Amino acid sequence: MQNRRTFINRLAGVAGLATISPFVNEVQGKDLLKRLKLAQSKPTSEVVTDEGFWMAVRQAYTVSPSIINLNNGGVCPQPKVVQDAVEHYNRMSNEGPSHFMWRILDAGREPLRHKLADFSGCSTEEVAVVRNTTEALANVIFGLRLKAGDEVIITKQDYPNMLNAWKQRAHREGIVLKWLNFEFPIENNDTIIREFEKAITPKTKLVHITHMINWNGQLLPAKEIAKVAHKHGAEVLVDGAHSFAHIDYKISDLDCDYFGSSLHKWMCAPFGSGLLYVKKDKIKNLYPLNAASEPESEDIRKFENLGTRSFAIEQAIGHAIDFHQMIGNERKQQRLYFLKQYWTEKVSDLPGVKIGTPKSPEFSGAIALLQVSGKTPVEVSEFLFSKYKIHTVAIEWENIKGVRITPNVYTTLKELDKLVAAIRDCVASSESSARKR
Ligand SMILES: Cc1ncc(COP(=O)(O)O)c(C=O)c1O
Structure with missing residues (x-):
């Protein structure tokens, strides 16, 4: 059996084909496929807020539950199928580098x-x-x-x-x-x-x-x-x-x-x-x-x-x-913009908070810059991580200062609710230190 599988793998390699187990064959993949089928008959605006759909997308990633990664503006994680492909091709390469x-x-x-x-x-x-x-x-x-x-x-x-x-x-x-x-x-x-x-x-x-x-x-x-x-x-x-x-x-x-x-x-x-x-x-x-x-x-x-x-x-x-095309370009753009709007709208009226990013989808996507008066970008970013394990990045470049917050397709609304609560806490702590001064 093992020999047969190796033989088939080799054959596929020779023909330049991938032999990675497709994500859609796994339980989570089957669920996502079902949801994608249902999504075909729905307008994009409806799919954008279908949390079940996006939870199924999240299952395709292997993101750590121990932090909330909101620095997708730095670099994005790969869905598991992509990680598997890298490992697969790397192992194949090591079977005989110059040949494979x-x-x-x-x-x-x-x-x-x-x-x-x-x-x-x-x-x-x-x-x-x-x-x-x-x-x-x-x-x-x-x-x-x-x-x-x-x-x-x-x-x-x-x-x-x-x-x-x-x-x-x-x-x-x-x-x-x-x-x-x-x-x-x-x-x-x-x-x-x-x-x-x-x-x-x-x-x-x-x-x-x-x-x-x-x-x-x-x-x-x-x-x-x-x-x-x-x-x-x-x-x-x-x-x-x-x-x-x-x-x-x-x-x-x-x-x-x-x-x-x-x-x-x-x-x-x-x-x-x-x-x-x-x-x-x-x-x-x-x-x-x-x-x-x-x-x-x-x-x-x-x-x-x-x-x-x-x-x-x-x-x-x-x-x-x-994988990207399975989700769809339009759906992805609209979901990313929705996520940005979801949290920014909840904090933009807080005292001392400014969002240094355009509001409209014509001028923005997932990325937004948070500015909290009385705190430096580094202080805000460190506050979010030390107390809430929310990973962001402090930006200080030319005339742009703030904390860059970037969700991705695997980000849940629960995570963004936690972000909103953390920002409220940060603003409150900034006000209380201002009163003490
Ligand atoms: C606007 C812009 N250009 C270029 C780069 C460089 O990308 P890389 O490090 O992948 O070469 C970045 C990285 O964040 C970027 O934001």
């Missing part, structure tokens, strides 16, 4: 590219599989043919890795960085677009847009900014680390030239997985970060010269996409 990794699993990258392209609404020839947003965007930032005096528009609220990459180019080559500084939250597209347009000059070569600001969850009108940039002849790079698989859109909707994202964030793929999109006619002129034999090739694969990487992680991405 380079001859068997490597062949899975093309089907994966198809899957990612299909999900992203772009051509298979425009998607590269990389390890994270940092790597994806470093390919663009360091690969562009820019010269001294060329201008790039960035904002103080972009992600540090990207800003450091631009600063390095500015330092070494004399590229000019034009900085914008926003007072978020802003719930007006025109205000944001106008600021970008005002900064564009005839020397502007590229506009860098963080689609969703990681510090406070503000969503920017990337498509509209891209339109303005293109009108003035500038290219557009979108940092989609936080919007991808969180907000319901396709990369093709944004009409950008370059895009990068981390799949270990909202796609819940294995840690260390990402994607790079380069518009077909821009591939030739973009040099790859890791040199390729034909750096001016029009083949998107030139950006995948990573050397030895984890084939297990790469191959398990496909399982994460399947």
